[in-house]
Amino acid sequence: MVRHFRPFYVAVRARPFKHRSCMNFTNFINTFWANTISGLSLGAIYALIALGYTLVYGVLRLINFANSEVFMLGTFGSLAALWILGVPSAGAPKAGIALLGTLALMLVLSILFSGGAAILLELLAYRPLRRRNSPRLVFLISAIGASLAIAEAVGAFGARKREEYPFGRVWNTRKNLFKISDFDVQVRHVMVIGGALIMMSGLALFVNKTRLGRGMRAVAQDAETARILGVNVDHVILITFAVGGVMAGGAAFLYALFFEATRYNAGFLLGVKAFTAAVLGGIGNITGALVGGLLLGLIENWGAGLFGGQWKDVIAFAVLVLVLMVRPTGLFGETLGRSRA
Amino acid sequence: MNATPSGDTTPKTVNKITELLGATRRRKGLGIGEKWNALPKQARICIALVAVALLYLLPWINPPIIRTEDTDFASLLAGTVVPYVLVALGLNVVVGMAGLLDLGYVGFFAVGAYSVGVLTSKHASLPWFLAMFIAIAISMVFGAILGAPTLRLRGDYLAIVTLGFGEIIRLSAQNFGWLGASEGISSIKRPPSIGPLKFTVLENKGYWVFGLSLILLTVFLISLLETSRVGRAWTAIREDEDAAELMGVPTFKFKLWAFAIGAAVGGLAGAFYAGKLNTIYPRDFEVQKSILFLAAVVLGGLGNRWGAILGGFLVAYLPERFRFVSDKRYFFFGLVLMIMMIFRPQGLLPRRLGRGRAKGIDIRKHRAGEDEDDLGVVRSSGRG
Numbered sequence: 001m002v003r004h005f006r007p008f009y010v011a012v013r014a015r016p017f018k019h020r021s022c023m024n025f026t027n028f029i030n031t032f033w034a035n036t037i038s039g040l041s042l043g044a045i046y047a048l049i050a051l052g053y054t055l056v057y058g059v060l061r062l063i064n065f066a067n068s069e070v071f072m073l074g075t076f077g078s079l080a081a082l083w084i085l086g087v088p089s090a091g092a093p094k095a096g097i098a099l100l101g102t103l104a105l106m107l108v109l110s111i112l113f114s115g116g117a118a119i120l121l122e123l124l125a126y127r128p129l130r131r132r133n134s135p136r137l138v139f140l141i142s143a144i145g146a147s148l149a150i151a152e153a154v155g156a157f158g159a160r161k162r163e164e165y166p167f168g169r170v171w172n173t174r175k176n177l178f179k180i181s182d183f184d185v186q187v188r189h190v191m192v193i194g195g196a197l198i199m200m201s202g203l204a205l206f207v208n209k210t211r212l213g214r215g216m217r218a219v220a221q222d223a224e225t226a227r228i229l230g231v232n233v234d235h236v237i238l239i240t241f242a243v244g245g246v247m248a249g250g251a252a253f254l255y256a257l258f259f260e261a262t263r264y265n266a267g268f269l270l271g272v273k274a275f276t277a278a279v280l281g282g283i284g285n286i287t288g289a290l291v292g293g294l295l296l297g298l299i300e301n302w303g304a305g306l307f308g309g310q311w312k313d314v315i316a317f318a319v320l321v322l323v324l325m326v327r328p329t330g331l332f333g334e335t336l337g338r339s340r341a
Numbered sequence: 342m343n344a345t346p347s348g349d350t351t352p353k354t355v356n357k358i359t360e361l362l363g364a365t366r367r368r369k370g371l372g373i374g375e376k377w378n379a380l381p382k383q384a385r386i387c388i389a390l391v392a393v394a395l396l397y398l399l400p401w402i403n404p405p406i407i408r409t410e411d412t413d414f415a416s417l418l419a420g421t422v423v424p425y426v427l428v429a430l431g432l433n434v435v436v437g438m439a440g441l442l443d444l445g446y447v448g449f450f451a452v453g454a455y456s457v458g459v460l461t462s463k464h465a466s467l468p469w470f471l472a473m474f475i476a477i478a479i480s481m482v483f484g485a486i487l488g489a490p491t492l493r494l495r496g497d498y499l500a501i502v503t504l505g506f507g508e509i510i511r512l513s514a515q516n517f518g519w520l521g522a523s524e525g526i527s528s529i530k531r532p533p534s535i536g537p538l539k540f541t542v543l544e545n546k547g548y549w550v551f552g553l554s555l556i557l558l559t560v561f562l563i564s565l566l567e568t569s570r571v572g573r574a575w576t577a578i579r580e581d582e583d584a585a586e587l588m589g590v591p592t593f594k595f596k597l598w599a600f601a602i603g604a605a606v607g608g609l610a611g612a613f614y615a616g617k618l619n620t621i622y623p624r625d626f627e628v629q630k631s632i633l634f635l636a637a638v639v640l641g642g643l644g645n646r647w648g649a650i651l652g653g654f655l656v657a658y659l660p661e662r663f664r665f666v667s668d669k670r671y672f673f674f675g676l677v678l679m680i681m682m683i684f685r686p687q688g689l690l691p692r693r694l695g696r697g698r699a700k701g702i703d704i705r706k707h708r709a710g711e712d713e714d715d716l717g718v719v720r721s722s723g724r725g
Contacts, residue, residue, distance in 0.1 A: 063497045128683045137442055138682050140497050141639055144444075144632055149575025152672035256688050268628070272508075274503060308517045317505040317512075327489050 006251025015242065028305040033183035035301035041258060043187050043297020044196030046252035047273035050281070050289040051203065052244030058284035059222040059240045062126070062136070065143035068246050068271020069150035070117045075262035076154065077113030079163055081106040104257065111249035118245025121146055122238055149272075154265035165260045173257055192254045199250045200290050203243065205324070207286065214238055220284070273300075278321040284332030291331060376691070397553055400546045409661050415545035421657040423552030424450075424614040428547055428647060428652030430559050431606025436635065437644035437692075438567065439599035440579030442500040444631050445507025448487075449604040451626035452480045453512060453611025456619055459527035464519075469532045473612045475494035479610020481601045488600030492593060498678040507631055525622035529615050541617070548617055555613065560646055566602070575599055579644075593657070629671060636674045639681065642688030651690055 028035075052067040085102060125146045129139055173188035176275060207213035215236040218226040227233050255270075258260065277296045281288025303315035323330065367632050377385065389467070395402070400415035428450060435443045445475045456476035460467045467475070478555025492501045521527075533541040538547040574595040577585035584604040586592045615621050633656055660670040 057530065125679055132683070133685065134682070135496065137440075138686050140442065140500060141635070142679050142682035144635070145675045145682065147675070148629070148632055148671055149675025149679060151671065152675060154668040155671050272501075272504065276505075279501075311512075314509055314512045314516070317509045320505045321491070321502055321509075324494060324498060328494065328498065 008088070015084060019163075023306050025306070028302065031305045033181045033304075036298065037180065037183060037185055037189050039297040039301030040298075041192040042301065043277070043294035043298070044249050045258070045270070046104070046192045046274045046277040046296055047256050047293025048196050048199060048247050049270060050278035050293050051200070051223050051247040051286065052283075053275050053278040053281055054285060054289045055216070055240050055244045057278070059216060059223075060126075060235060062139050063143065063275070064121075064241075064244070065140065065271075066121055066147040066150060066178070066183045067118075067244065067248060068267035068274070069147045069257075070121065071248040071252050072151065072154070072262070072264065072267030073117045073267060073276075074110040074114035074249040075256055076158075076163075077110035077249065078106040078253055079165060079262065080113070080168055081109040084109075095319070098260065107253045109248070110253040110256070111246050114249030114252055115242050115245035117150070118248070119238060120239040122241040127234070127237075142153065143160055147268075151153075151264055151267060153301045158264065160254075160264055162261050162263045165256055165262075173260075173263035188258050192258050196290075199247060203247065204283050206243070212236070216240055216243075272320075273316050276316055276323070279328075279330055281322065282322050282332035285330070285332045288330055288332035295331075357659050363452050369445055371475075375506060393557070398492075400549050404556075407662075409658075409664075410680060412661055412664075413545065415549055417658070417661050419545040419548035419552055420614075421554065421661065422442075422654055423549070424610045424617075425634070425637060425657035426556055426650050426653035427552075427610035427613065428607055428634050429649040430556070430563060430642065431603045431610065432634050432638050432643075433644065433649035434563060434575075434606065434645060435599050435603035437649065438572065438579065439575040439596055441596060441599060441636075442497070443502045443503045443600075443603070444504035444628070444635065445487075445505070445510070446603070446607055446634050447626050447628065447631040448503075448507035448510035449480045449520075449607030450611040450630070450634075451510050451514060451623075452483045452604075452616070453608030454615040454621045455520060455526065456480070456608070457612045457615040458529045459520070461530035463521060463526050465529075469530045469616060471555065472530070473609070473616070475606045476612040477605050480611070481605040483608075484601040484604025485597060487604075488597045492596045504628060504631070507628060507681065511623055511626045511628075514626070523623055525620060525625075526615075527620040529619045529621070532616050543696060552613060555609065557648070559609070560650070563606075563646055571595060571598060577710065632697075633671070633674060636678055639678060639688055642690040642692065644692040645688070645690050648688050648690035648692075652688070669702075 015225070034183050049067065049071050052070065053064060056067070058061055081102070083106065092130050111234075121251060125142050126139065129142060130289040173191065175184055176192060178183035207216060215231050216239065218229070219233055220232050221238045221239075223233055226236075274293070278289050279292070279293035280296055281290070281292025296316060299319055300312050300316045304312040307315070380388075398502070400418055403414055409417055428446065431449070432443065432446050435441050435446070453476045456479045457469070457472045459465065460472040460475060487503070487506050491499060491506070495504060534540060534549065534645055535551075539552055540547045540551070567575075574585070574590045574592075577588065577590050578592050578595060582592055610619050637652035637656040638649050639652070640655060641650065642648025656674070
């Protein structure tokens with residue numbers, strides 16, 4: 001059983017170079033804009049997934065290890081939408097209403113898959129543990145188990161192969177829009193970065209302006225007091241998981257647009273990186289997740305330009321380790337309860 | 342889990358009730374250890390000797406129900422069970438005894454395997470046993486190097502950092518041509534034959550005898566540690582790190598020791614693995630292995646070395662015995678982990694009760710959101 005954890009999106013990255021030295025500044029300069037734009041795009045996806053970690057951590061002080069698989073299920077939601085619509089057989093690219101409809105169904109199914117998975121996870125895995133007042137590490141081990149079970153359920157009962165989205169026939173997301181320096185910015189770059197920003201603004205509004213959002217902040221700040229003051233804590237926690245799942249679903253949709261392929265283990269690496277992003281920005285902090293995500297995307301792509309693509313993941317993990325050791329509170333170091341956005 | 346709640350918040354009656362409950366539970370079940378201790382010493386020694394002899398003879402006996410139909414039983418025992426059991430023993434020191442959740446343990450396994458690979462095949466041609474000892478030492482050093490900066494973190498943060506380190510080790514092995522890159526290292530030496538014990542492709546029984554001896558030796562050394570000052574310090578750290586620190590336990594030093602010793606055992610397992618399989622690839626050391634190792638320890642019973650052995654054996658053996666689940670095993674292990682955390686978080690063989698030892702599961706401290714600051718970071722008292 002051969003498992004590949006190397007993400008297939010490595011292939012999408014700027015072309016490899018053949019230089020013997022350990023750092024390659026020429027390559028770094030040459031691919032600077034390519035790496036910047038793809039770094040920001042990747043970073044936007046990291047940021048959305050990071051929200052799932054950050055929200056749950058803010059409220060429960062729990063690293064929801066299975067958030068990565070929640071995201072992975074979302075990518076299969078988009079795929080299911082394309083299967084339902086029977087796109088593989090359709091010939092010409094769609095336009096107008098048909099295109100919007102397809103995209104909307106993909107987004108909705110992604111969100112349903114991810115949000116549903118997140119809710120089930122809370123109900124089946126975490127809530128029973130809370131009832132038993134289990135220690136923290138029991139939660140974490142259960143989360144690891146859930147993550148393994150979800151990924152392998154897709155892998156063992158579905159397929160282990162890479163699933164391509166028959167997306168090119170719907171819409172060419174690789175159409176060049178404009179140039180920055182000599183790098184062609186494509187439709188997908190704009191979609192991903194724009195989409196992530198829109199979703200995050202929506203989330204910020206939700207957390208800050210709605211009643212439920214206030215409940216979340218209250219529980220994040222002090223669950224016991226919130227309970228005494230009449231907040232239904234279990235309900236709020238469920239909502240928190242659901243919101244995290246919705247964000248992961250949005251990320252999955254954008255991921256589908258960007259990479260046009262997924263796989264049962266696509267979540268793992270992205271999950272760890274998204275977690276890194278959350279820690280980098282300050283876990284429990286929504287702005288932190290955005291900044292951390294974008295920053296991590298940039299760092300690892302620039303690093304890849306400098307040291308070579310095969311070191312990309314090592315760079316991300318090294319960032320994680322360094323951040324946790326040097327400044328474990330992250331750049332913004334606030335929790336959800338105290339944060340304003 | 343008859344945890345006595347902290348006195349300041351709980352009335353005495355509740356304390357009493359908890360104790361009574363604990364007592365009945367103790368009498369009702371979980372009594373293997375007690376029954377065992379109740380036997381006369383001679384009987385215990387006899388039973389242990391017979392059991393060990395039977396274990397050594399396992400590949401020759403080839404017992405009908407236990408043996409695997411699709412794979413050579415001896416080869417399974419030697420090639421899979423021994424490394425898994427060793428790894429579970431080592432991980433149990435880190436997670437079970439000292440309470441440090443390590444998700445990158447496969448990294449030390451990899452260090453051990455690659456050390457033997459590099460020293461006997463890739464860049465040198467040392468004798469196998471010498472290479473094994475060097476591999477153990479290198480793993481230990483790695484444990485200390487990785488542990489020193491990370492042990493300031495607690496709980497889930499430590500878990501994520503170690504996971505990161507585990508991946509860094511694997512990816513480095515995959516990227517450095519010096520370590521064979523993605524082709525790995527092949528034609529690693531086998532241990533030289535010792536008298537009648539032969540180590541060849543077809544002769545797995547020798548490996549089993551050798552491996553079982555390593556396991557027994559490890560168990561012996563670990564149980565020495567467990568009852569020593571070091572073991573008591575680990576228990577104290579696991580139960581309440583701050584209290585341990587206040588009582589004068591140099592927590593950082595002992596956590597580092599736990600990491601290093603755990604890593605050494607992991608390296609030993611890796612060395613054995615490399616000596617058995619003779620070819621190693623970076624993809625043998627993926628994170629899922631770490632999770633499988635953890636599953637083994639949790640399944641068997643955190644903090645109990647017999648539990649760790651049982652867990653390691655089961656995780657290695659069940660997928661081969663029930664070949665049809667082989668591809669789905671990770672799925673089942675995931676489910677089992679989840680279900681166990683709800684219904685039996687202490688594992689199949691929980692840590693022994695009584696004799697003033699720690700009771701119940703080790704990790705009941707640090708309830709979600711309670712007695713740690715937001716990040717699970719020890720801010721001032723991290724270093725000993």
